[in-house]
Amino acid sequence: MTTDFTAPRLADEVASLLDGLGVARDAWTGGTLPARSPISGEELSRVPETDAAGVAAAVGRAHDAFVAWRRVPAPQRGELVRLLGEELRAHKAALGRLVSIEAGKIASEGLGEVQEMIDICDFAVGLSRQLYGLTIATERADHRMMETWHPLGVVGIVSAFNFPVAVWSWNSALALVCGNACVWKPSEKTPLTALAVQALFERARARYGAAAPAGLSVVVQGGREVGQALVDDARVPLVSATGSTAMGRAVGPRLAARFARAILELGGNNAAIVAPSADLDLVLRAIAFAAMGTAGQRCTTLRRLFVHDSVYDALLPRLVRAYAGVAIGDPLQPGTLVGPLIDRAAWQGMQRALDEARAAGGRVHGGERVHAAAAPDAYYVQPALVEMPTQCGPMLHETFAPILYVVRYRDFDEAVAMHNAVGAGLSSSIFTTDLREAERFIAADGSDCGIANVNIGPSGAEIGGAFGGEKETGGGREAGSDSWKAYMRRATNTINYGRTLPLAQGVKFDVDA
Numbered sequence: 001m002t003t004d005f006t007a008p009r010l011a012d013e014v015a016s017l018l019d020g021l022g023v024a025r026d027a028w029t030g031g032t033l034p035a036r037s038p039i040s041g042e043e044l045s046r047v048p049e050t051d052a053a054g055v056a057a058a059v060g061r062a063h064d065a066f067v068a069w070r071r072v073p074a075p076q077r078g079e080l081v082r083l084l085g086e087e088l089r090a091h092k093a094a095l096g097r098l099v100s101i102e103a104g105k106i107a108s109e110g111l112g113e114v115q116e117m118i119d120i121c122d123f124a125v126g127l128s129r130q131l132y133g134l135t136i137a138t139e140r141a142d143h144r145m146m147e148t149w150h151p152l153g154v155v156g157i158v159s160a161f162n163f164p165v166a167v168w169s170w171n172s173a174l175a176l177v178c179g180n181a182c183v184w185k186p187s188e189k190t191p192l193t194a195l196a197v198q199a200l201f202e203r204a205r206a207r208y209g210a211a212a213p214a215g216l217s218v219v220v221q222g223g224r225e226v227g228q229a230l231v232d233d234a235r236v237p238l239v240s241a242t243g244s245t246a247m248g249r250a251v252g253p254r255l256a257a258r259f260a261r262a263i264l265e266l267g268g269n270n271a272a273i274v275a276p277s278a279d280l281d282l283v284l285r286a287i288a289f290a291a292m293g294t295a296g297q298r299c300t301t302l303r304r305l306f307v308h309d310s311v312y313d314a315l316l317p318r319l320v321r322a323y324a325g326v327a328i329g330d331p332l333q334p335g336t337l338v339g340p341l342i343d344r345a346a347w348q349g350m351q352r353a354l355d356e357a358r359a360a361g362g363r364v365h366g367g368e369r370v371h372a373a374a375a376p377d378a379y380y381v382q383p384a385l386v387e388m389p390t391q392c393g394p395m396l397h398e399t400f401a402p403i404l405y406v407v408r409y410r411d412f413d414e415a416v417a418m419h420n421a422v423g424a425g426l427s428s429s430i431f432t433t434d435l436r437e438a439e440r441f442i443a444a445d446g447s448d449c450g451i452a453n454v455n456i457g458p459s460g461a462e463i464g465g466a467f468g469g470e471k472e473t474g475g476g477r478e479a480g481s482d483s484w485k486a487y488m489r490r491a492t493n494t495i496n497y498g499r500t501l502p503l504a505q506g507v508k509f510d511v512d513a
């Protein structure tokens with residue numbers, strides 16, 4: 001295990017990272033919102049919070065920016081996002097390190113998150129030349145009918161702590177090339193990384209020149225009330241909110257009440273099926289990464305595993321060994337694979353779920369707190385593997401911690417039924433070398449999730465495909481594919497280039513001139 005917590009105070013390093021990234025001191029000091037590192041539990045600073053008037057002013061600035069930005073041709077808007085990608089490339093190491101310190105991700109995952117930002121910028125630059133509309137066959141002579149896609153307005157972005165920077169970029173890179181401005185309410189647990197990203201955006205905007213107005217991207221800081229103020233602002237036609245299903249249930253109806261659009265990227269109680277023909281070496285590696293990576297704090301974390309009776313006894317002991325041997329500790333140290341939980345509440349939630357599992361007849365391997373003496377204000381845990389007699393109790397909802405429930409199955413249809421029998425199914429996979437099973441799993445009557453994979457775990461979605469959502473809200477909403485359409489409004493245009501005015505069939509409406 002990696003147990004070196006003797007590094008110098010993280011607050012000093014954070015100060016120099018923020019200075020280097022160009023974040024003004026008054027943006028992150030002297031406020032009321034505590035920024036902490038889950039690595040040690042240490043308070044890094046107190047960030048100024050935005051009050052209701054401040055949110056309204058931020059939306060006003062963004063709206064003014066939108067009014068100018070929507071008239072800039074889309075490929076020129078793409079140039080701003082290209083410059084943002086360059087800033088992210090140049091500052092990848094510093095921003096990735098800050099992500100690790102503020103969210104507790106291991107170094108490669110902090111850097112990987114910034115790489116996802118770079119990737120979506122590249123994607124959006126190409127997209128800025130591909131915002132296509134259709135030309136549609138019209139029933140009228142000498143007419144042409146087509147659809148046009150226009151910018152939408154101010155896009156509100158509410159993000160979760162576990163992807164503190166990438167979620168913003170999945171939204172904003174598309175929103176910006178589509179001609180919108182963005183107001184971002186980051187998680188109250190990760191305010192510093194948001195300020196760092198905003199500073200990099202401002203560098204890109206300064207290089208772009210006057211055609212990119214101030215206010216194209218604005219950050220507001222605080223908790224759910226700040227998010228709610230954004231959600232309720234009538235000048236925000238779309239809110240993309242990433243977080244728990246509880247948050248989605250609160251935000252969705254408020255947006256619907258004022259006919260605003262919602263992109264809800266919510267929780268994931270994700271599962272995999274290990275079939276009789278599965279390659280168990282591959283399965284073991286895929287499961288370890290998908291279930292224990294990021295200490296189980298990914299929306300796509302593997303949380304439920306259905307293993308065929310014929311391979312259960314071969315796989316389980318190997319899994320138990322892999323779980324017991326995983327390197328847990330300071331995520332900044334090389335060799336660490338599992339960092340800390342975000343806070344005490346996360347640890348308490350994990351213990352509650354394990355108690356419920358035991359009460360339901362589950363056999364728990366691991367799950368205890370580690371490094372408590374070396375880091376008393378941080379919450380490191382041994383990832384838990386829980387053998388369950390059936391799918392029940394805490395298995396039916398997402399606990400945002402490293403718990404993998406394992407259930408035996410005998411029949412493929414039974415496994416798919418158990419797989420689909422929970423609400424928050426976001427991502428899924430099957431491990432099989434049987435072509436029929438693989439195809440059945442991704443067919444209409446197979447996995448009901450927005451991500452359905454074969455011989456690869458449920459986590460690690462690529463930005464080129466649409467992902468996220470939540471199966472109850474309709475999967476696959478963010479990033480690639482045709483997700484850009486959510487950030488634009490569609491108009492249908494009919495042009496008459498003839499000399500007559502054909503009306504609908506059978507209608508006569510003659511007027512004397």
Ligand code: NAD
Pocket residue numbers: 158159160161162163185186187188222223224225226227228231242243244245246247250251264265266267268298299300398400426467468469470
């Ligand atoms: P959370 O729901 O506690 O908070 C998410 C964000 O929503 C925060 O910024 C929070 O301040 C804000 N918020 C909460 N209630 C609100 C309300 N009523 N109105 C407006 N804003 C509100 O989630 P978290 O603990 O930060 O993140 C973990 C959760 O996010 C997990 O459930 C995870 O699965 C999910 N997640 C989903 C995706 C995805 O793409 N589907 C990606 C990352 C995380």
